[in-house]
Amino acid sequence: MTAPLLALSGLASAYGQSQVLWDVDLMLAPGTATALIGRNGVGKSTLLGTIMGTRTVTAGRVAFDGADITGLTPHRRARAGIGYVPQGRHIFPHLTVMENLETGLAARGGRGSGGGGVPDHIFELFPKLRDIRDRKGGFLSGGEQQQLAIGRALAGEPRLLLLDEPTEGIQPNVVQQIEAALRTVRDRLGVTILVVEQYLDFVWRFADGYCAMDGGRIIRQGSTATESAADVAHLVQI
Numbered sequence: 001m002t003a004p005l006l007a008l009s010g011l012a013s014a015y016g017q018s019q020v021l022w023d024v025d026l027m028l029a030p031g032t033a034t035a036l037i038g039r040n041g042v043g044k045s046t047l048l049g050t051i052m053g054t055r056t057v058t059a060g061r062v063a064f065d066g067a068d069i070t071g072l073t074p075h076r077r078a079r080a081g082i083g084y085v086p087q088g089r090h091i092f093p094h095l096t097v098m099e100n101l102e103t104g105l106a107a108r109g110g111r112g113s114g115g116g117g118v119p120d121h122i123f124e125l126f127p128k129l130r131d132i133r134d135r136k137g138g139f140l141s142g143g144e145q146q147q148l149a150i151g152r153a154l155a156g157e158p159r160l161l162l163l164d165e166p167t168e169g170i171q172p173n174v175v176q177q178i179e180a181a182l183r184t185v186r187d188r189l190g191v192t193i194l195v196v197e198q199y200l201d202f203v204w205r206f207a208d209g210y211c212a213m214d215g216g217r218i219i220r221q222g223s224t225a226t227e228s229a230a231d232v233a234h235l236v237q238i
């Protein structure tokens, strides 16, 4: 197997006295898309947070491209090549679309294409963003904000893209655009993707593999090519 881009081993996390992640092992091969599935509250967002560095790791190790990054701040991890699209998108409402995208450039550090501005491919992935580039973030629809949040993460030219429920509350035609864009990001840009997603149709159309969580642990992993969504549906139903 090719060396993993991301390797989690024995990872644990807690909010104060309350442990929410237990002994998580996960490896992501470069250029693959994996969906993190499971019911509400099982620890999916917390797991993304431990990879990005916004949540405390109480045990275990996060390795990115062979280097131990467990002790690095989120800022350093972003500069190392990890992009993050949080749940709720966190768009800056008083900045324009273009200014929001430019905030993503800082993550690039010395890496990436070296050009100064927002990479053109972001507007090829999301043409709507070009049309509305002077509009303030606070005036965008949910679908436009989601595209902007993904575009902003991509402006940092990440090698690993973490997304937290990108289809939540988004109308079906925009879900399709997001799916097509993510497919291009994986297949043409070679970016590795880890996406928290409850919508299994989307997962089975787009992701290579899935990883199911329950009670803060990974309880099952597999391939979307060899298993069906029906096999795991009981793991996401409430």
Ligand SMILES: Nc1ncnc2c1ncn2[C@@H]1O[C@H](COP(=O)(O)OP(=O)(O)OP(=O)(O)O)[C@@H](O)[C@H]1O
Pocket: 015, 018, 020, 038, 039, 040, 041, 042, 043, 044, 045, 046, 047
């Ligand atoms: N800031 C916090 N302080 C204390 N407990 C928290 C905090 N954030 C999350 N938790 C708890 O940690 C557990 C895991 O939450 P997490 O958000 O990671 O789950 P999730 O699977 O992403 O759920 P959802 O799909 O609802 O976002 C839950 O029991 C939750 O109540």
